[in-house]
Amino acid sequence: MKDTNQNNRYWLVSGFLTVLQNFSGVFFGFAGFFILVRSLDKVDYGVWVLFMSTITIFEAVRNGLIQTALIRYLAANDPEKHPSIITASLLLSGLVTVVCVALSLIFSPSLARLWDSPQLVNLFLVYNIGFVLSGLLNLFNWLEQATFRFKGIFITGLVRQIIFFLFVGVCFFLDYRIRLIELVWVQVISIAAAALLAYSYVRPHLNFTLANTRDWMGKLFGYGKYGFGTSVSSLLSGTLDQMMLGALLSPAASGAFNIAVRITNLIDIPTNAMAVIVFPQSARRMAEEGKGAIKYLYEKSVGTTLAILLPGVIFLYFFADWAIGLIAGERYADSIPLLKITLLYCLLIPYGRQFGTILDSIGKTKVTFYVVLFTTLTNLGLNFVMIKSMGVLGAAYATLISNIVGFIIAQVLLKKEVSVNVLNTFVYMYRFYPEFFQKYVRPFVSKAWARTGIS
Template identity: 30%
Template sequence: MKKKKLLKLFENYWIKSSLLTIMQRFGMVLFGIGSYVILVRILSKESVGVWSLFLGISMTFELTKNALLKNGIITFYHSTEERNEILSSGLVINIIYSIIFVIIILFLGKMIAKYLNSPHLYIMLKIYIVGIFLLVYFSHFEYIQQSNLNFTGSFMSYTARQGIFFLLILMAFISGSNTNLNQLVFFQNISIFTSVIISFFYTRKYLNFIFNPKTILIKKIFNYGKYIFSSGVLSNIFGNLDRYMIAGLMNNTYVAYYDLSARINNMIDVPTSALADVLFPKSVIAERKEGIEKVRLLFEMTTAAIICVLIPVSILIMIFNRFIIKILAGNNYLLASNIVIISMLYAFLRPIQNQACNVLNSINKPHITFKINLVVLFLNILCDYLFIRSFGYIGAAIGSMVVTIIGANIATMALSRYAKVSIRSILSRSFTIYRNAILYKKLKIYEI
């Protein structure tokens, strides 16, 4: 009887998809941390800083493309019978966007590298062009899987991608070869190629190999995604702004400290990003079938659950931050201690803004998300500039903290116009979850 209940529990959408997505995110972060632990011991701080800038740019490409396409494809896939046409039209936009990014690299890459005081970055970006075209297939397969509420393929392909990259670095380290930044980009391209093949085998049951794009659907997906895309560009610049500002105003050695802090933050942000992937399709369906009240409940309960995890984890990281830094990067990176502490002070607020914007997108209000992210970006540029000038290398961390506090309140206020949510209500639900945990009461988020 207990076995049947357990099997039924793991067949639940929330449990199964959340576990797979969280394992996927944790796998990515853990392999990323493993790679980082090796790289900081074989590369100079300046090279680590340049690698961090490359990752920021390459991830901006991937995440903004997802912002332009994924939510729109998932939304229209569930609201029309023209499913093959939707996927084909999405693929056209995917290819065009990738070509545009390649053109930007070829014509503006040298100028970007010069501003960031990293001339070698331009060569790395040109090598990455191969990976950009491979990612057309990788992302398209992911959209198809998630449109069918299937997260297994994404888990396997992302894990393989990060795992193979880690193994290539580990093999180079063990063999004693002199690993350089160009080789790291080649390693990335190899790992992307392998993950595309794996993803194909999980996606082929949904494929009919008929390419039938329609101009009207291309416009429809683009018009839906343009605000989410613009928001994605802004939020990704916001996420990497501290490193870009430090590189432009100071030097790449300090970028290496922010890269270390970002990796720790990425690890604790796993529940947020995982639940965002799971929440969006569920929220789209809930808004259509059960109304905005259901969307409000989904948002508040999932965000409260994330906060309950982040608060104790953040406190532990603040207490043991120097020990964690020594394990990850060694004594040479202890100057990152203050940056890590400051980032942990507001870690529990980040998911409030992120989830609020994600829900606004799901209820077809992406233009609101765009405006929020635009305001937050301008505030962050201003605050980072002023605080870096005033406090040096930790100024960017202080600026990000101030802007995150403001951004969480702005995003929640915007969502409250449609779903009557509030930060107070979220924190109250978090307190209830803690209380129920202490009293051994069942948490019923998986029943939502």
């Protein structure tokens, strides 16, 4: 009974904090976007979108190589081995950071010419400082996640978001014209503040040793290289459309597409939260209970996520024009049909996200990498052809088709590896509503009614 209560408490507390973290991230990110889209002209906003897409890829290179490997090995090994694993992760993160900074310095002039945006060179130069700091911040957050704690991740993420939001908010109300270079400097400051705070949360667990460090670096890299490839390929699949729009059409076209993506992200909070919670649990359950537990985790988590997503998707689909007008203004009316298409593949995201989570936890990172790579290449080819023939709408349709292809491949592999039945996800989705009503809504209404004193 005690173990059951502890397990329930883990899911309740970690679920609440992770959803809250994702909600705050999307909320402040969306609020900042709401202001920026009105403060910047369409070209500057498009340049900002392209810059942030590129930065996100650099972050994914490092995160993909280290994050899943660190969490998996910490969760699966005894505490006396943790100092060696943490030291190896820090050294590996430092090496990757140096490589990424060098790549940024080398290729930023080429990207500036490709997108016809000379100011990008200075933006990348300044952000290299933030990239070094974010390496430490991410390492601290991963240590918390590996030990099944999420409080520090939530608070540090909130601090980082609030600092950036306050800057753009104050500039908007003071009618100050924001320069893109100023936005980058504010990001650097916010990352530094979050890293200092994150250190205070994980300091008791930051034990280092050089013993067996080389061996662990090899193990981390051996496991993480496919996670790295998966993360980068997955992220490229999600940003290629915007980048190719910037190259084949204009930065303004990329900005218009980003409006639809931003709105879709509002209803993607449960998907991100569920992936963060499920991974350390699935790694532990695989070691303790085998593949049967993994099958249940996948079907249950996807079904629950779909149940939460569906009302938002339906609402936004039928009120897309109202949502775009309210959020971005009339000058982005061309984003309305884009939003309707992105909402369709939004329903496939839980399947893909948990597919990667489950296969990584059972040691099949190589398979995940090849699937995501194939999907990314499909997306790349479709975007090139369809943007040229259909314009901005072509990017949305290309991404939808590539997501459908990835979904089919993932379900075939999950059926083979852990006997997943995709129909069960709909069963769990259907059950979610009455279960939620019985467990939470009905008791709440009963207590509220009892307080009135009416018999």
